[in-house]
Amino acid sequence: MYSFEATLSFAQQEDGKDELSKFKQEFYFPQRNGKDAIYFCGNSLGLQPKTVEAAIAQELRDWQDCAVEGYWKAKNPWLFYQTSMRPVLAEIMGAKEMEISVMNTLTVNLHFMMLSFYRPTKTRYKVLMEAGAFPSDQYAVETQVRHHGFDPNTAIIEISPRPGEHLLRTEDILQIINEHNESIAVILLGGINYYTGQLYDIATITAAAHKVGAMAGFDLAHVAGNVPMELHKWNVDFAVWCSYKYLNGGPGAVGGAYVNEKHAADREYPRLGGWWGNEESTRFKMEKGFIPKAAAEGWQMSTAQVFNMVSLKASLELFKAAGIQKLKEKSVRLTNYLEFLLQQVKGINFEIITPKNCNERGAQLSLLFNEAGKEIHQQLTDAGIIVDWREPGVIRVAPTPMYNSYEDVFHFYEIIANIASKRLIK
Structure with a gap:
């Protein structure tokens, strides 16, 4: 069983223990607002390794x-x-x-x-x-x-x-x-x-x-x-x-x-x-x-x-160099952490339709929105989060273990929680 906390310090602590964290530096990230985007779209197109040009x-x-x-x-x-x-x-x-x-x-x-x-x-x-x-x-x-x-x-x-x-x-x-x-x-x-x-x-x-x-x-x-x-x-x-x-x-x-x-x-x-x-x-x-x-x-x-x-x-x-088994172990923990954080979000009507059992899923969690899904997807995009939308109502979120971090997952949670809080105020 994993024990998680909805704090930035916890995410940074997990990244500090992650032996695969070095691989994030091996990829180019799209830029949003002058900094690296949080890229959770490897299930559509993976990032470019820096070694490709050579x-x-x-x-x-x-x-x-x-x-x-x-x-x-x-x-x-x-x-x-x-x-x-x-x-x-x-x-x-x-x-x-x-x-x-x-x-x-x-x-x-x-x-x-x-x-x-x-x-x-x-x-x-x-x-x-x-x-x-x-x-x-x-x-x-x-x-x-x-x-x-x-x-x-x-x-x-x-x-x-x-x-x-x-x-x-x-x-x-x-x-x-x-x-x-x-x-x-x-x-x-x-x-x-x-x-x-x-x-x-x-x-x-x-x-x-x-x-x-x-x-x-x-x-x-x-x-x-x-x-x-x-x-x-x-x-x-x-x-x-x-x-x-x-x-x-x-x-x-x-x-x-x-x-x-x-x-x-x-x-x-x-x-x-x-x-x-x-x-x-x-x-x-x-x-x-x-x-x-x-x-x-x-x-x-x-x-x-x-x-x-x-x-x-x-x-x-x-x-x-990374090893597929180690990548899978990190993937399980990343998606479990993402699931834990999403359970803290209030004010948005969605459900995770991906199996809860980590042996019945990979790096992707599919969030089914009953309303305003496209609007929320656009707000995530504007905030520097790259995820994708699939009709009729799913935002697919895929923290990829080769180049995503626990801090990426936490910042995604911060942004979607902020979107949710504004909707609650309305």
Whole structure:
């Protein structure tokens, strides 16, 4: 159990004990009113590591000095650029290195994975996903279903919270899996729901999917770099993620994919082929006949997007130094402190719809406002707090352990409490 105090001195004391506090100095912060903003929006776009500029300059120099020979003579040879990121990502995602591929972008990877793992038949053709999933997932699944000649209205099963509730209950997910046991082809859930911040029980859901003969896949956009995973241990079939949120890869940065070893090592497993997914030993023979690498990189299409990967590579060096487990421990304490402080706020009608159990959430708390939510969001913005608004009524607040502090959390509380007190006076 944690013991907290709603005082600046307590927050500063906690920062003084925090061994990860030094990492805050490794990032650039947006400026508001002549000083660093309090940035709680890493769940939308992570901050820029200060090492990125030099990392990009290195690749520019190698391009300038080596031209095509940079593929093997650059400081970070471009031929194998993406492979250098696999060890850290494998640790973060709980995977074997051969199960990780750094490529494309999130929705492109989702389509590629669906083309491999969604192979419907006349009787087993349904996709199970959460109602209100992020639009990119909805669009991808809808168009995949249509691509195979099925009607999304009957082929997509959407799970909703119970009436009057905001969160999905694991037992309800399992019940629906059992009810549709012979017709479900793929279960595709967001690892963390973008709106509520709920972390799903991936291990239990995966086991239930396999029990009824379905594939289990996850969109881990809000998980990667936020919550440690054990994808291999849980026997997840596939997963995809972006790297521009908690992984700080920069806007539109390269995505990632996980393919379980049992599928990745199977060269006969169906997939679309590309030159860079071909077996390295025969790649430059320029011959007919696609022979995929016996790894997740067998789903890769093209050469490494070096300038779209360089920021992620720089950020992963910080993750390697900090350690995902230590980041998670700090994240739990930060969000618990934020929750404690928000409970002290009077005068604003809101509720925290993110699970209270810290094992069922990551760095994000979602505050649902019954009134004046957008107005309050604007007041927070004007006061130098960067959080985001999601329709129909949520302010998402994400104190990210890599670069946020307890003092940041306390100042957020001070500002929202001040907004609340003015509303009370009115």
